[in-house]
Amino acid sequence: MDILSLSHIDEELDSFEVAALCFLCQDVLNRKRLENVREGRELFLRLREKDLLKNSHFLSQLLITIRREDLLSYLETDSRQPEQESNPQTDASPALSPYRTLLYQVSEDVTQENLNKMKFLLSNKLAKGRLDLCTTALDVLAEMERQNHLSEQTLEVLEETLMECDAQLALKIKQYRTGGFLLRETVPHINQRGNNLQIPVRPSVTVTQPSSEDGERLFTDSDPVSPSDSIGYYPMTHNPRGWCLIINNEHFETNELTNRPGTEKDKSAIASVFSRLGFKVKVFDNLTAAKMLKEVEDLGKKNHFDADALVVCVLSHGEIGCVFGVDGKRVPLRSLTFPFTSGECRSLAGKPKLFFIQACQGTGYQRGMSPAVSPEQTEGRGTFESDAGPVQSIATDADFLIGMATVDECKSFRNTKEGSIYIQELCRQLERAGPSGENILTVLTCVNNEVSRGEYLRYKQMPEPKYTLTKNLVLPFI
Structure with missing residues (x-):
């Protein structure tokens, strides 16, 4: 990818979006390498050093996940699409982890009131000095990971905390643990230079549907996938309701x-x-x-x-x-x-x-x-x-x-x-x-x-x- 395109994207990103991109990149970049990143160009340099911007596929996933599809027009691609690589699992064509994307989607729906409640509920588990520095839900999630209270295999503390704040968000975590996963498909996109670019559509949800003896099935609503979802949900946060x-x-x-x-x-x-x-x-x-x-x-x-x-x-x-x-x-x-x-x-x-x-x-x-x-x-x-x-x-x-x-x-x-x-x-x-x-x-x-x-x-x-x-x-x- 050319430097000019990356520069244009950098100019459009605010500090919150850069922080979100850094969070999403924690599975492909060392956490220490991300700690002092404040600008998009700094992140892009680190991705280039790891050869993660060999084509536009990974960056397009990042931009769509943070809902900046408008920046996709700056992206170029080579003649080979990620699915045509001889080894699509290499770092040259990585995919965002469903786990990290789930955490980001959850963070988007955490209100300020619920953020304060989360910090209070976690005060007996996380170091107070570090917790006081957390100003966003992503900060709290990152701190939970840093102190080994959150990982792809250990989601229980997060689910219990969210249950006290927002039952809908807790339900997403539960459904992910019981068989849900995020699936990204690709659709053609024409960039401003007229090149055909394969980009993933906004994350949609596909789940395995385990059946219990009485035929009960589990589904997930971890990301809006239809126009009706855009109107939001009534909060279900109290016990009793x-x-x-x-x-x-x-x-x-x-x-x-x-x-x-x-x-x-x-x-x-x-x-x-x-x-x-x-x-x-x-x-x-x-x-x-x-x-x-x-x-x-x-x-x-x-x-x-x-x-x-x-x-x-x-x-x-x-x-x-x-x-x-x-x-x-x-x-x-x-x-x-x-x-x-x-x-x-x-x-x-x-x-x-x-x-x-x-x-x-x-x-x-x-x-x-x-x-x-x-x-x-x-x-x-x-x-x-x-x-x-x-x-x-x-x-x-x-x-x-x-x-x-x-x-x-x-x-x-x-x-x-x-x-x-x-x-x-x-x-x-x-x-x-x-x-x-x-x-x-x-x-x-x-x-x-x-x-x-x-x-x-x-x-x-x-x-x-x-x-x-x-x-x-x-x-x-x-």
């Missing part, structure tokens, strides 16, 4: 509304999965309309500053735009969500609020193209019932998600022995997604798929999530 309120109405005081056998199964399943997801679960059985309103209003008045999210699950009968208390009186769905809107509950502003409503949305039945024979109603298996009455209205405020058991004007089904079709499938999918880092909307799409494939009393059921979420939401197990 927040409150999960369950209102379970089974025994009704009015003859107009029948009891709801099987709902105990739903209550237990919800309590179990959201406990594992880190929520404090609060259960109320058989509430009147007035008591339902009081409980949600009291919860809305609590201080949620140390919470990441809120979950409310209502299991009851319903009618258009409302659910019923056990006294047969209506509670508008809007009355359930209103106490948690930004204006009413400031400590939940900008945080996800999830509502799951097990109730029909109408008196009609949804038919499939080829209705199946009604399920056998043998003793001990229970029978299917519908939770009559629709629940339709949703809050339009930001950061709400309302999972409905069925679409408008149709009934949903509950097995008197095993619980409702929707809630049971929802809990199964949340259990499956807990270790994998799936977006909640992906989880709910899987719920839709599974429920819609079944046949219940000759009819179909189609759940419907409605949401005003503004970020990606992942609910990992604690």
